[in-house]
Amino acid sequence: MSEQTIAAIATAPGEGALGVIRISGENAISVADSVFCAVSGKPLSSLKGYHAAYGEIREGDRRLDDGVALVFKAPHSYTGEDVVEISVHGGSLMLRSILRLVLSKGARLASAGEFTKRAFLNGKTDLTRAESIMGLISARNEAELRLSRAAHSGRTVQKIAELEAALTAADASIAVYSDYPEEDLDGMSLEDFEAMLLTAKCELEKMLRDYDTGKMLSQGITTAIVGKPNVGKSTLMNMLSGEERSIVTDVAGTTRDIIEETVNIGDITLRLADTAGIRETEDTVESIGVKLAKQRLDSCQLVLAVFDCSRPFDGEDTALLDSVRDKNTVAVINKTDLGSLPDLSLFDGIPTVFISAKKGDGCRELCDAIAKAVNIGNLSADSAVLLGERQRDCAVHALEGVTSALEALQSGCTIDAVGVCVDDALAALLELTGRRVTTEVTDEIFRRFCVGK
Numbered sequence: 353m354s355e356q357t358i359a360a361i362a363t364a365p366g367e368g369a370l371g372v373i374r375i376s377g378e379n380a381i382s383v384a385d386s387v388f389c390a391v392s393g394k395p396l397s398s399l400k401g402y403h404a405a406y407g408e409i410r411e412g413d414r415r416l417d418d419g420v421a422l423v424f425k426a427p428h429s430y431t432g433e434d435v436v437e438i439s440v441h442g443g444s445l446m447l448r449s450i451l452r453l454v455l456s457k458g459a460r461l462a463s464a465g466e467f468t469k470r471a472f473l474n475g476k477t478d479l480t481r482a483e484s485i486m487g488l489i490s491a492r493n494e495a496e497l498r499l500s501r502a503a504h505s506g507r508t509v510q511k512i513a514e515l516e517a518a519l520t521a522a523d524a525s526i527a528v529y530s531d532y533p534e535e536d537l538d539g540m541s542l543e544d545f546e547a548m549l550l551t552a553k554c555e556l557e558k559m560l561r562d563y564d565t566g567k568m569l570s571q572g573i574t575t576a577i578v579g580k581p582n583v584g585k586s587t588l589m590n591m592l593s594g595e596e597r598s599i600v601t602d603v604a605g606t607t608r609d610i611i612e613e614t615v616n617i618g619d620i621t622l623r624l625a626d627t628a629g630i631r632e633t634e635d636t637v638e639s640i641g642v643k644l645a646k647q648r649l650d651s652c653q654l655v656l657a658v659f660d661c662s663r664p665f666d667g668e669d670t671a672l673l674d675s676v677r678d679k680n681t682v683a684v685i686n687k688t689d690l691g692s693l694p695d696l697s698l699f700d701g702i703p704t705v706f707i708s709a710k711k712g713d714g715c716r717e718l719c720d721a722i723a724k725a726v727n728i729g730n731l732s733a734d735s736a737v738l739l740g741e742r743q744r745d746c747a748v749h750a751l752e753g754v755t756s757a758l759e760a761l762q763s764g765c766t767i768d769a770v771g772v773c774v775d776d777a778l779a780a781l782l783e784l785t786g787r788r789v790t791t792e793v794t795d796e797i798f799r800r801f802c803v804g805k
C-alpha cells in the first residue's frame with residue numbers, strides 16, 4: 353500500500369449540480385474526518401465500507417458546504433486503498449476551496465491518473481482495463497465508447513490470459529524436453545504443440561484485424577469522394593455533412609483544394625475529402641488539386657466514386673471506375689431526379705447506390721452500403737479489442753514470436769530455438785496486460801490520464 357494519501361477533484365471543471373472530491377490512501381478516512389462532520393455525530397471511521405453519511409464540510413467553525421461522504425474500505429475500493437468520496441455542490445470555486453482544506457489536513461494533490469495507477473499497482477485492474485477507462489472518458493463517438501466498453505468488460509485480458517496459459521504450458525514442456533530429449537514433449541505431442549501455436553497465431557491475427565476495424569470506427573474512415581467535375585461530389589459532401597461547406601457551382605473545375613470534413617452517420621464516422629475532379633487539365637492550379645485527389649485516392653480507406661446518371665457514361669467514367677475497382681469502393685450514381693441510368697454491368701462487383709444529392713434522396717441506402725463496404729459487422733460485441741498503439745505493438749510482437757516459433761518448429765530447428773520464440777511471445781503478452789511491465793511504461797500510460805482519475 354502506498355504511504356501517501358492523495359486527493360483531487362474527480363468531476364469535470366465548470367458548474368454542475370454535484371462535484372466530487374476523492375481521497376485515497378492510508379489516511380483517507382482520518383483526513384476526511386478532519387473536514388467532514390456527519391449530522392449523526394458519528395465519525396466516518398465508524399462507518400463500514402460502502403456506507404455514506406450526510407453532513408457538513410467545516411473549516412474550524414466555518415461551514416463551507418453540506419454534502420455526502422461515501423466510504424470505501426481497503427481493499428474493496430477503486431484504488432484498493434481506503435477511499436472517501438465527498439459530494440458537494442458542483443461549483444469550481446467551492447470544490448477548490450474544499451480541496452485546499454483537504455490538502456491542508458495531510459493529503460497531497462494527486463497527479464494525473466494516480467488513482468487508476470494505484471488501482472493497477474494494487475492488482476485491482478490490468479493495463480488493458482485501465483487504458484479502457486481513458487477511452488470511456490474521452491470517447492468522441494458511439495463506436496469509440498463501444499470499443500472501450502468491450503475492453504473494460506475484461507474480454508481482452510481474458511483472451512490474453514488464455515493465450516498466456518497455453519504458451520506458458522508449452523514453455524514448461526519445452527524445458528522438460530530440453531533436459532530429457534528422449535521423453536515426449538511432456539505429454540504434448542509435436543503435432544499438439546504446432547496446433548496450439550497455430551491457434552495462438554489465428555487469435556492474435558484476428559485481434560489485430562479487429563484493431564484496424566476498431567480504429568477505422570473510432571478515428572473515422574478516411575474517405576475520398578472522387579468523380580469527374582460537375583457530377584455532384586461537393587453536393588454529396590454537403591448532403592452528408594448537412595452543411596454548405598464545399599464550393600458548389602456549375603463551372604467545371606471549381607473545387608481545387610481538398611476540403612476535409614468529419615461526418616457521423618449512425619455508428620460510423622467518415623473523414624470526408626471533397627477533392628478536385630480527376631481529369632486532364634492545362635490549368636496549373638487545378639492540376640495541383642488533381643494530384644492531391646489522386647494521392648488521397650491511393651491512401652484512403654473508402655472511396656465514394658460519384659457518377660452523373662443524367663449524362664452519357666464516357667471513357668473518363670470508365671477509367672475512373674477501373675482505377676477504383678480494387679479498392680474499398682461504393683459507386684454513387686447521382687442526379688437520379690434527372691432520370692436515365694447508366695449500363696449497370698459496368699459496375700460489375702462494385703456496390704452501387706442511387707442518390708439525388710441535391711434532393712437528399714438515397715442517404716440511408718448510401719450509409720448502409722458504406723457500413724457494408726468497410727466490414728464493420730466483423731467486430732462483434734464480445735470481441736477482445738486492443739486499445740491504442742501500445743497494446744497493438746505488444747500484440748504484433750507476440751504474433752512475431754508465435755510465427756517464428758511455428759517456422760522454427762516446421763523447419764526442424766531444435767526445440768530450444770522454438771522455446772526462445774515462445775518466450776518472446778509470452779513477454780509481449782505479459783507487457784500487454786501489465787503483468788511484466790517497466791515503471792517507465794506504466795508512468796507513461798498514466799500520465800495521459802486526467803487528474804482525479
Ligand code: GDP
Binds near residue numbers: 583601602
Ligand atoms: P462537383 O464538381 O462534382 O463537386 O459537382 P457539384 O456538387 O459542384 O455539382 C455540380 C452541379 O450539379 C451543381 O449545379 C449542382 O447543383 C448539380 N447537382 C448536384 N447533385 C445533383 C442532383 O442530385 N440533382 C441535380 N438535378 N443536380 C445536381
